[in-house]
Amino acid sequence: MEDLYPSRVYDKPKILERKDPVLYGSPGELKEGPLNKQQLDFYETNGFLLLDNFFSPEEVKEMRKHLDLLWEENRDNDSPEVIREPESNEIRSIFDAHRKNEMFNRLSRDPRVTDIIRQILGSDIYVHQFRINFKPGFKGKEFYWHSDFETWHVEDGMPRMRAISCSILLTDNHSYNGPLMLIPGSHKKYVSCVGETPEDNYKFSLKKQELGVPDNESLTRMVKEGGITTAAAPAGSLLLFECNTMHGSNGNITPLPRSNVFFVFNSVKNKLVEPFSGLKPRPEYIANRTIQTPVLQNS
Numbered sequence: 496m497e498d499l500y501p502s503r504v505y506d507k508p509k510i511l512e513r514k515d516p517v518l519y520g521s522p523g524e525l526k527e528g529p530l531n532k533q534q535l536d537f538y539e540t541n542g543f544l545l546l547d548n549f550f551s552p553e554e555v556k557e558m559r560k561h562l563d564l565l566w567e568e569n570r571d572n573d574s575p576e577v578i579r580e581p582e583s584n585e586i587r588s589i590f591d592a593h594r595k596n597e598m599f600n601r602l603s604r605d606p607r608v609t610d611i612i613r614q615i616l617g618s619d620i621y622v623h624q625f626r627i628n629f630k631p632g633f634k635g636k637e638f639y640w641h642s643d644f645e646t647w648h649v650e651d652g653m654p655r656m657r658a659i660s661c662s663i664l665l666t667d668n669h670s671y672n673g674p675l676m677l678i679p680g681s682h683k684k685y686v687s688c689v690g691e692t693p694e695d696n697y698k699f700s701l702k703k704q705e706l707g708v709p710d711n712e713s714l715t716r717m718v719k720e721g722g723i724t725t726a727a728a729p730a731g732s733l734l735l736f737e738c739n740t741m742h743g744s745n746g747n748i749t750p751l752p753r754s755n756v757f758f759v760f761n762s763v764k765n766k767l768v769e770p771f772s773g774l775k776p777r778p779e780y781i782a783n784r785t786i787q788t789p790v791l792q793n794s
């Protein structure tokens with residue numbers, strides 16, 4: 496398959512044009528679904544949408560209970576789905592928990608969310624990835640700037656930009672405890688990064704990403720054009736961001752934890768092919784290749 500978004504192949508970084516729509520469906524037509532025109536326009540222009548207080552306080556309480564349970568259950572678990580901080584044994588992320596945890600599994604099929612994703616992607620969808628990023632007070636480390644799509648394309652073989660991350664804020668995300676930062680409009684450009692992907696890069700990159708990150712000049716240009724938005728919002732808010740939106744977050748040196756859950760939905764029309772790096776695919780718990788059937792909703 497032709498590589499429309501080459502990265503880690505040139506010796507200098509390049510900024511390429513996006514070749515895919517942001518909103519799928521007939522151009523100019525209002526896509527039917529939960530989002531109104533203003534919200535769809537905002538998403539198309541900026542590459543993200545923050546919906547404050549999307550889930551009720553009771554729902555957040557229930558999710559937090561499961562979050563704490565997962566933290567406790569995995570404290571001494573050395574399975575590969577549990578990613579530790581680079582310089583300590585603290586849990587940084589847990590992948591794939593929605594396959595084992597009934598509550599998160601139900602959440603992955605919640606029609607309030609999946610109807611929005613279908614509306615934007617104009618097709619059926621499936622869960623490409625699930626992760627929880629814990630960013631405990633004092634110890635939670637940063638996530639350097641990146642476009643998720645760059646990695647999903649190069650290392651997982653996601654052919655086109657037709658996927659969305661949904662981040663559910665499980666603690667209050669303040670401007671000061673390491674909330675996600677996004678560059679508005681960055682989803683319309685693709686930064687072709689420099690560097691050669693080694694085998695099993697994920698073993699390092701999920702702790703600290705150094706490959707597939709934009710160079711300073713490209714980043715400076717993007718920020719000059721779009722600025723930086725901080726997704727600071729109360730627990731229970733939902734942040735949707737396009738797979739190619741440049742984002743990152745700072746470490747958390749405050750006492751206030753910042754934990755967010757991420758569901759990534761991909762279009763069934765955009766199933767994974769062989770990784771464009773030419774290397775073997777990353778494991779299933781990071782990039783789902785086998786269960787690519789449409790998300791079936793709760794009855």
Ligand code: AKG
Nearest residue numbers: 628638674675742743744
């Ligand atoms: C990632 O997990 O790829 C992120 O960019 C998340 C960053 C964060 O949790 O602040």
